[in-house]
Amino acid sequence: xxxxxxxxxxxxxxxxxxxxxxxxxxxxxxxxxxxxxxxxxxxxxxxxxxxxxxxxxxxxxxxxxxxxxxxxxxxxxxxxxxxxxxxxxxxxxxxxxxxxxxxxxxxxxxxxxxxxxxxxxxxxxxxxxxxxxxxxxxxxxxxxxxxxxxxxxxxxxxxxxxxxxxxxxxxxxxxxxxxxxxxxxxxxxxxxxxxxxxxxxxxxxxxxxxxxxxxxxxxxxxxxxxxxxxxxxxxxxxxxxxxxxxxxxxxxxxxxxxxxxxxxxxxxxxxxxxxxxxxxxxxxxxxxxxxxxxxxxxxxxxxxxxxxxxxxxxxxxxxxxxxxx
Numbered sequence: 001x002x003x004x005x006x007x008x009x010x011x012x013x014x015x016x017x018x019x020x021x022x023x024x025x026x027x028x029x030x031x032x033x034x035x036x037x038x039x040x041x042x043x044x045x046x047x048x049x050x051x052x053x054x055x056x057x058x059x060x061x062x063x064x065x066x067x068x069x070x071x072x073x074x075x076x077x078x079x080x081x082x083x084x085x086x087x088x089x090x091x092x093x094x095x096x097x098x099x100x101x102x103x104x105x106x107x108x109x110x111x112x113x114x115x116x117x118x119x120x121x122x123x124x125x126x127x128x129x130x131x132x133x134x135x136x137x138x139x140x141x142x143x144x145x146x147x148x149x150x151x152x153x154x155x156x157x158x159x160x161x162x163x164x165x166x167x168x169x170x171x172x173x174x175x176x177x178x179x180x181x182x183x184x185x186x187x188x189x190x191x192x193x194x195x196x197x198x199x200x201x202x203x204x205x206x207x208x209x210x211x212x213x214x215x216x217x218x219x220x221x222x223x224x225x226x227x228x229x230x231x232x233x234x235x236x237x238x239x240x241x242x243x244x245x246x247x248x249x250x251x252x253x254x255x256x257x258x259x260x261x262x263x264x265x266x267x268x269x270x271x272x273x274x275x276x277x278x279x280x281x282x283x284x285x286x287x288x289x290x291x292x293x294x295x296x297x298x299x300x301x302x303x304x305x306x307x308x309x310x311x312x313x314x315x316x317x318x319x320x321x322x323x324x325x
Contacts, residue, residue, distance in 0.1 A: 047134060047142065048077040050159050053171065055081035059153040062098065062114040065173055069107040073159025073171070076137050078146045081173065086152025089125050093179040094323060096121040097143075102171040104161070110170065119177055121325035122241070135162075143174065152176055182243055182265070186290035186320040188230040194292075201227055201292060201318055207245070208260040209290070209318040213253045216294075218314035223294035224281035227318070230288020235324055241269045242282055243323040249316045256308040265322060275300050277315070287324055293317040 052071060055063040063082055089095070096119040100112040113119050123140055127148045131137030139158065146156045155175045162168055185207025200212040235242055243265050247258040259266045268274045270282065277295030285291050295315040297303070305311045 047131060047137065047145065048074040050077040050079035050157050053079065053081060053157050055155050055157075055173070057082070059083070059085045059155075060175070060177060062100070062112070063155050063173065063175065065100070065102060065157075065171075067102075067107060067171070069103075069105060071104045071107070071159075071171065073104065073161050074134075075159070075161040076131070076134050076142060077159040078142055078156060080146065080150070080154060080156050082155040082175075084151035084154030084176075087179065088149070088151050089127075089147055089176065089179060091125060091127055092181060093125045094121055094182055094325075095123045095125050095143075095147075095176040096178045096180075096325075097123065098175045098177050100173045102173065104159070104169050104171055121323075124182070125179075139172070147176065152179055180323075182323040183232075183288060183320075184322070185245065186228040186230060186288060188228045188286075188288045188290075190228055191226050194225060194227060198223070198225060198292060198294075199316060201290075203228075203290070207320060209247055209320075211247075211249055211253065211316065211318065213249075213251060213316075216251065216316075218251050218296070219294050220296050222277055222281055222296065222299055223292065224285070225292040225294075226285060226289055227292055228288070228290035230286040230290075230321060232287025232289075232321075233324060234284060234286050235270070235282050235321070237283065239270055239283075239324050241267050241273075241325055242321055243267050243325075244319050244321055246317055246319045250309065251314050251316065254308075275315075278317075278319075282319065282321065285321055287321050289321050291317075291319045291321065293319060 053067045057063045101110040130145045131141045158172045277299035281293045
């Protein structure tokens with residue numbers, strides 16, 4: 001993607017959760033990020049059955065998990081531990097999951113999202129995205145496969161046994177507690193007082209933007225002008241990622257990238273996964289908003305050429321914010 005930070009790394013995913021432990025939220029987020037550009041499996045592989053683990057309690061509340069220790073599991077073994085009582089999951093639902101990680105050796109709880117009530121919302125349910133093999137299965141594929149035909153508040157477990165250390169061998173217990181649909185385009189109130197000297201943006205019926213640079217010469221400071229004001233939740237310093245559609249242009253009007261042309265969304269990780277102009281420019285904006293970003297070189301790619309983007313380029317983006325987590 002053209003707006004990626006040149007220093008982006010999968011390590012940036014780890015900034016979401018508490019340091020020094022591989023928490024459940026980190027692991028499921030890693031699976032979701034790895035799957036962002038992944039293709040659906042050509043064929044499905046039945047996962048091994050997780051045994052010896054039980055759950056009890058009220059659906060939708062933190063379950064009481066029991067198993068004898070040390071617990072021996074096959075890698076990626078899974079099982080439904082408690083049936084849900086909510087709405088049936090549908091393709092395209094963004095699922096917010098409460099997650100808990102347990103040590104297989106001691107049975108102790110290592111980390112949980114229940115205590116802070118900040119579920120991980122990185123998974124978009126896709127029942128056709130099944131594991132091609134047991135060993136190569138991502139946590140996103142395991143969740144999609146295990147939750148097929150299930151309801152909100154279903155609790156399932158996954159045994160992870162892919163390393164020699166205790167941190168690599170654990171039980172992940174997950175419960176989808178809510179479902180929502182990402183927007184398909186910006187939705188909200190059109191902003192009327194947009195400065196007249198900025199590029200002029202026109203939006204087609206399907207949401208795709210086009211631009212007239214309007215003689216604009218750029219700015220040495222970041223411009224983050226809301227064009228459509230959404231009414232969804234705000235992107236804050238604690239936001240891990242924003243799901244967007246976008247188009248990017250150079251000041252001469254040449255388009256260098258567009259998710260609209262790929263009929264796709266982009267998940268922008270906001271702590272090192274995108275250029276600084278995106279991180280700063282999207283902060284404070286709401287889901288549903290359309291934002292015009294003018295990114296000076298020092299907040300973009302600086303003196304480095306990036307594909308079709310020359311060195312020292314000012315970049316112009318129109319970004320529709322469809323979801324956040």
